Amino acid sequence: MKFLKLFGLLAFSGLMINGLVSCGSDDPEPVDEGNDPVVDPGQVDESVNHPMTSTEAGNYLDETASKVSELFNPNDQKEVIDVFNNYIERYGEYDFDGNAFNFEVGGKSMLTTMAKSFVCGLSTGDLGSLSRAANTFVRNYEISFDKIKGIYTPDTHNETWLRDPSGNDVVFLFGATEIRVQVSGGNWDFGYVDYDYDYDYDWENDTYNENYYEDHYNVSVPKNIVMTVTESGKELVKSVVETNLDIKGKTFHVKTNLHAANISLDALVDGNNSLVQESQSMYVGGTRLLTSVATLKGSNLCDVEYLSELFDEDIEDVKGKIDNVFGNGDASINLLDRVQVKIQTNKIGTLMAAGDYDEYVSGGWNSDAESNAGKFASVLNNNVKASMYFGNTSAEQAKIEWQKYFDEYYGGSGDWLVEPVMVFNDGSRFTFEEYFNEDRFANVENKFASLFYLYASLW
Numbered sequence: 001m002k003f004l005k006l007f008g009l010l011a012f013s014g015l016m017i018n019g020l021v022s023c024g025s026d027d028p029e030p031v032d033e034g035n036d037p038v039v040d041p042g043q044v045d046e047s048v049n050h051p052m053t054s055t056e057a058g059n060y061l062d063e064t065a066s067k068v069s070e071l072f073n074p075n076d077q078k079e080v081i082d083v084f085n086n087y088i089e090r091y092g093e094y095d096f097d098g099n100a101f102n103f104e105v106g107g108k109s110m111l112t113t114m115a116k117s118f119v120c121g122l123s124t125g126d127l128g129s130l131s132r133a134a135n136t137f138v139r140n141y142e143i144s145f146d147k148i149k150g151i152y153t154p155d156t157h158n159e160t161w162l163r164d165p166s167g168n169d170v171v172f173l174f175g176a177t178e179i180r181v182q183v184s185g186g187n188w189d190f191g192y193v194d195y196d197y198d199y200d201y202d203w204e205n206d207t208y209n210e211n212y213y214e215d216h217y218n219v220s221v222p223k224n225i226v227m228t229v230t231e232s233g234k235e236l237v238k239s240v241v242e243t244n245l246d247i248k249g250k251t252f253h254v255k256t257n258l259h260a261a262n263i264s265l266d267a268l269v270d271g272n273n274s275l276v277q278e279s280q281s282m283y284v285g286g287t288r289l290l291t292s293v294a295t296l297k298g299s300n301l302c303d304v305e306y307l308s309e310l311f312d313e314d315i316e317d318v319k320g321k322i323d324n325v326f327g328n329g330d331a332s333i334n335l336l337d338r339v340q341v342k343i344q345t346n347k348i349g350t351l352m353a354a355g356d357y358d359e360y361v362s363g364g365w366n367s368d369a370e371s372n373a374g375k376f377a378s379v380l381n382n383n384v385k386a387s388m389y390f391g392n393t394s395a396e397q398a399k400i401e402w403q404k405y406f407d408e409y410y411g412g413s414g415d416w417l418v419e420p421v422m423v424f425n426d427g428s429r430f431t432f433e434e435y436f437n438e439d440r441f442a443n444v445e446n447k448f449a450s451l452f453y454l455y456a457s458l459w
Contacts, residue, residue, distance in 0.1 A: 035257065035266050036255075036266060036268060036279075037266040037267060037268055037279040037280050037281040037291065038266070038281045038288065038291070039279045039280075039281055039291040039292075039293050039334075041334060041337065041340075041392040042288075042337035042392060043337065043392065044391060044392045044393055045337075045338075045390070045391025045392065045393065046391075046393070047391070048060065048390040048391040048393060048395070049391065049393040049394070049395050050395050051395055051396070051397065051425035052390075052397055052424075052425065053424065053425070053426045053428075054398075054422075054424040054426060054428040054430065054435075057388075057390075057397050057398065057424060058435070060338075060390055061339065063338075064335065064336060064338045064339055067336055067338070068289070068335070068336065071284045071285060071287055071289060072284065076261050076262045076285065077260070077261040077262070077263065079231060079234075079236055079261065080229070080236050080237060080260050080261050083177050083229060083231055083236060086174075086175070086177070087174065087177070090154075090174070091154055091161075091174060093159065094154060094159050094160055094161055095159065095160050095161070096160060096161050096163070097155075097160050097161065097162060097163060139213075139214070139215050139216070140216045140218070141215065141216065141217045141218070142218045142220075143217060143218070143219045143220070144219075144220040145170075145183055145220070145222065148170060149165065149167065149168060149169060149170050150163045150164050150165040150166065150167060150170065150171070151163070151164040151166065151167055151171045151173065152164075152170070152171065152172045152173070153173050153174070154174050168182075169181060169182050169183075176231055176232040177229070177230070177231050178228075178229070178230045179227070179228070179229050180227070180228050180230075181225065181226070181227050182225070182226045182227075183222035183224060183225050183226075184222065184223075184224045184226075185222065185223035185224040185242075186222070186223050187220045187221055187222045187223060188220075188221055188223065188243070188244060188245045188246075188247075189218065189219065189220050189221075190218075190219055190221075190245065190247060190304065191216065191217060191218045191219065192216075192217055192219075192304075192308060193214055193215065193216050193217070194214070194215040194217065195212075195213065195214055195215075196213040196215075197210055197211060197212050197213060198210075198211050198213075199211065221243060221245070222243070223242065223243055223244055224240070224241070224242055224243075225239075225240070225241040225242075225243070226238070226239070226240050226241075227239040227241075236260065236261065237258075237259070237260045237261075238258070238259050239256070239257070239258045239259075240256070240257045240258075241254070241255070241256050242254070242255040242256075243255075247304060250272060250273045250302040250303055251270075251271065251272045251273075251302060252269075252270070252271050252302055253269070253270050253271075254267075254268075254269045255267070255268050255269075256268075262284060262285045262286075263282065263283070263284050264282070264283045265280065265281070265282045265283075266280065266281050267279070267280035267281075268280070271301060271302050272301070272302055273299065273300055273301050273302050273303060274297065274298065274299060274301065275295070275296070275297055275301070276295070276296040276301055276302075277293075277294070277295050277296075278292070278293070278294040278295075279291075279292070279293045279294075280292050287336075288336075288337070289335070289336060290333070290334065290335055290336075291333070291334045292331065292332065292333045292334070293331065293332050294329065294330070294331035294332075295329060295330055295331075296326060296327075296328075296329040297327050297328055297329065298324065298325050298326045298327035298328075299324055299325055299327065300325050301325065301326070306325075307325070310322065310325065315349070315352050315353050315356050316353050316356070318349065319349035319350050319352065319353040320349060321349065322348060322349025322352065323346075323347045323348065323349040323350055324349075325349075326348040326349070327346065328344070328345065328346040329344070329345050329346070329348075330342070330343065330344045330345070331343045334392075337391070337392055338390060338391060339388065339389075339390060340388070340389040340390070340392065341386060341387070341388050341389075342386065342387055342389065343384065343385070343386040344384070344385045344386075345383060345384045345385070346383050347379075347382075347383045350379060350383065351379055351380065351383055351384070354375055354376045354379040354380075355376050357369065357372035357373070357376065358372075359372075359373065359415040359416050359417055360413075360414070360415055361412075361413065361414065361415075361416060362412070362413040363412065363413070369415075369416040370404065370406070370416045372416070373404035373405075373416035373417060373418055374404045376402075376404075376418050377402040377403050377404050377418045380402040380418065381401055381402050384402070385399075386399070386400035386420075387399050387400065388400070388422070396425070397424070397425065398422045398423060398424045398425070399422075399423045400420050400421070400422060400423075401420070401421045401423055402418050402419070402420055402421065403418065403419060403421050403431075404416060404417070404418055405417060405418070405419050405431075419431055419432070419433075420432055422435055
């Protein structure tokens with residue numbers, strides 16, 4: 001069943017940042033909500049408050065990369081890395097015992113669906129509705145914490161997770177490691193329907209019959225989720241997620257606080273029908289490494305029913321509506337108070353439609369791919385504005401533009417795609433690959449790569 005794979009993924013990765021599908025416990029405990037993100041820019045560095053050449057900017061980025069790498073001592077996070085590496089190597093391919101789960105409930109809505117299809121078919125002469133009525137399969141699923149709570153231990157012989165349904169939490173035990181998920185504070189509920197179809201061949205009548213599937217999901221999500229990872233009783237990771245969704249009021253709130261070794265992350269997202277705001281900050285050893293802030297203005301942004309119906313349509317047919325829903329947005333990223341990238345965008349539906357093209361060409365097939373890539377790049381340049389700054393100053397160091405390019409596989413076959421281009425104040429232009437792969441920036445690549453290679457040497 002698809003849920004079991006999803007459950008495993010959530011349990012061992014997404015839980016650190018996102019919520020686990022569940023519902024509240026009987027005795028909610030107070031939750032330490034942690035800190036709000038700290039995103040205000042730091043001190044302005046007047047020494048870089050002027051336009052630089054591409055070479056000067058490259059040297060500054062090289063220095064920034066060195067400062068980033070100096071923050072990371074692989075020994076600081078070794079215990080956390082070892083725990084998750086141990087899980088991946090030993091249990092990453094384990095499945096869940098399907099007999100321990102029962103997400104599927106009832107089937108009474110099948111009668112309703114068939115009745116509606118018959119009414120539509122008989123009153124309008126729509127033969128398709130009559131066909132769907134005769135070949136409709138509806139499954140109902142309820143996803144909640146009660147369906148998955150329990151203690152999970154590895155069955156090494158069958159490579160599955162065995163579930164003991166006792167207890168009020170979700171607990172994974174392997175070796176000296178415990179991963180525990182606790183929920184509290186009540187829950188909010190939502191439902192959605194997933195549609196699919198296939199065909200059966202009727203040998204007697206030499207024809208195909210359409211089978212129409214509807215999967216109805218009722219989901220309960222807790223307001224508070226706490227996930228901890230301990231090794232031999234020592235807490236290595238703690239993640240607190242506070243969520244709230246008011247479907248009728250069309251608002252939502254998600255707050256995340258994560259502590260893993262000497263790294264901490266605080267994130268906050270709030271939204272209503274006309275405005276969604278996100279902010280987050282990450283610290284390493286007490287030094288603020290990264291912040292991001294994003295705002296999206298539009299309409300019906302939290303209308304789940306409207307959005308569901310909208311994205312069931314062909315993007316080209318509803319791109320104007322999508323443009324109105326996701327009116328305009330802006331975002332900024334700040335690395336060590338040294339490098340800032342600011343982005344503004346609008347007409348997201350138009351962007352989605354322009355990017356929805358077949359990029360592959362082979363011989364004379366799909367000759368429109370190149371022009372479609374060019375059109376996509378043009379739409380991006382018109383509707384996505386991005387610039388790079390240094391030291392929290394207002395001096396623009398580079399603009400980011402878009403261009404088409406051909407990614408050749410062999411013998412003229414390949415994909416027509418788009419790529420970002422950095423345009424500096426001295427007029428020089430570099431693709432990201434060109435700019436960061438030149439010899440004078442090899443140190444930049446090496447410094448960032450060292451963050452991964454140092455860890456790998458310890459594994």
